Amino acid sequence: MLKVLLQVVLKDNMKKLWLLLIMISLIPLSSCKGKKEYVLNGPESNIIDDNYRTYYEIFVGGFSDSNGDGIGDIRGMINRLDYLNDGNPDSGKSLGITGIWLMPIMPSNSYHKYDVRNYKDIDRNYGTLEDFTEFLKKTEERGIKVIIDLVINHTSNLHPWFKEFKKAVEENDTTNKYYSYYSLYTKEEVEAITNKKFYKITNNYYYEGNFDSSMPELNFDNEDVKNEFIDIMEFWINLGVDGFRIDAAKYVYLHEEDKNVEFFNWLAKEAKKLKEDIYLVGEIWDRNSVILPYYEAISAFDFQMSESGGRVASTARGVDSVNSYVKYLNNYKNSVKEIRSDAILQPFISNHDQNRAAGYLNVDSGLMHIAANLYILTYGTPFIYYGEEIGMKGVRGNENTDANRRLAMLWGDKDKVLDPIGSTFDKKLQTNGTVKSQIGDKNSLYNHYKKLIMIRNAYPQIARGEYTPLEFDGYYNFGGFLTTYNGKTLAVFHNTMDVAVEVNLNKFADVTFKRILSYVGIGSAILDGQVLTLDGYTSVIIEL
Helix, strand or coil: CEEEEEEEEEEECCEEEEEEEEEEEECCECCCCCCECCCCCCCCCEEECCCCCCEEEECHHHCCCCCCCCCCCHHHHHHCHHHHCCCCCCCCCCCCCCEEEECCCCCECCCCCCCECCCCCCCCCCCCHHHHHHHHHHHHHCCCEEEEEECCCECCCCCHHHHHHHHHHHCCCCCCHHHHCECEEEHHHHHHCCCCCEEECCCCEEEECCCCCCCCEECCCCHHHHHHHHHHHHHHHHHCCCEEEECCHHHCCCCCHHHHHHHHHHHHHHHHHHCCCCEEEECCCCCHHHHHHHHHCCEEECHHHCCCCCHHHHHHCCCCCHHHHHHHHHHHHHHHHHHCCCCCCECCCCCCCCCCHHHCCCCCCCHHHHHHHHHHCCCCCCEEECCHHHCCCCCCCCCCCCHHHCCCCCCCCCCCCCCCCCCCCCHHHCCCCCHHHHHCCCCCHHHHHHHHHHHHHHCHHHHHCEEEEECCCCCCCEEEEEEEECCEEEEEEEECCCCCEEEEHHHCCCCCCCEEEEEEECCCEEEECCEEEECCCEEEEEEC
């Protein structure tokens, strides 16, 4: 058993902190060529750029309950920080995440809290501003960046702004400041528009609410509304948040992409005045041709990589070839870079609005493992949805709610957090175990994810490098790329079959492959001269 010391220095707000000093054992695995051991041999010093991190998305209400009321809360997250990143460099006991995205935490009448009543407070079920300040202090001590959901497109219909708006419209009081805070349409305008949803205020006036009547849409042609959100961002930045995930970004000016991009250029400019290194990532749930223009202003989630029919799952299941996946990834990366040179991809396989990945990627077979490899061992900043690392399941099914996708975290201990209101998912379908059952199992999905994150941190080429896709003619389930960063090059190869593959690498690349740095998956890897033997559902990192 080889023990490896990874030393990583984090530069954060002009401070140098020791973020990660992890001791990890790589267990030798047998193969037809006998037992060999490989060292996870990372660089002596590796600076984690602020935006090249591994993020973990949390639905606070379903994560961890500190007071026994069944609802996850901020203090519950504080209690679980050691699970995510314990801040102890030499423990090797935590998942090792370096970023957290929190779904909405502001006061709301719904379980999901995307209908905000007050943009400058914490929902009472989650705790207090003091609790959140403590959470931010403790995450900073661990070198974790925190971004929060900014629901910018709409508010709750119980928000004071909307109450004043509705009153002003009903009284035809155009002098009221709030008269134009929301998107207001006449009856004639509404009858002419077929691709938006409207709700009646008076016989002649309607407001826009594309998600629900309880979520009226704001009017960002109003400078007062724009200034409100500058003030809101400043409030949370002053508390210590590092950025925002922007909900429903394409809905600000629905079906008017040019106006949306112009708006987010404005927003990014104002946000950077408040915090120069602000991290902004938008939800533009659409095809790449729609997403790409937004990169001019902000980062955006890579939706075409996600879900059961997305690039990652299709490649993992063998529907698409690894060669095709690598070409897609590189082409998309280059397209984004042409728009903004410092832009970073945001890959993921599922989030709170989608069916959980373990429902369509079997854990026992290794499909979930290789899918995780495909998106975590790539360029950019991957986002892991809470519970993904233990193979939690959850599907919307025929329900008119996403509650089944936001179920309580399966800790396996005495945590009393409950599934959200409206959920109907059969608990008997949760067959992949709990955190407690997986932490001590070296072959568990949890430990697979932990190792993946360690590898990302050890080799900056993976997340930051210039890619050279390799075309492996004659191979469908095997493929990969070279990646170069700061003058150092390594190779990443994947095998999406359930059986081993043997490849003479010299036939496909005019370089010399020196040694295996690490492998991760169901099996092992052996490099004999230039011939690679890679077990099924396994990926390998090779030094050139």
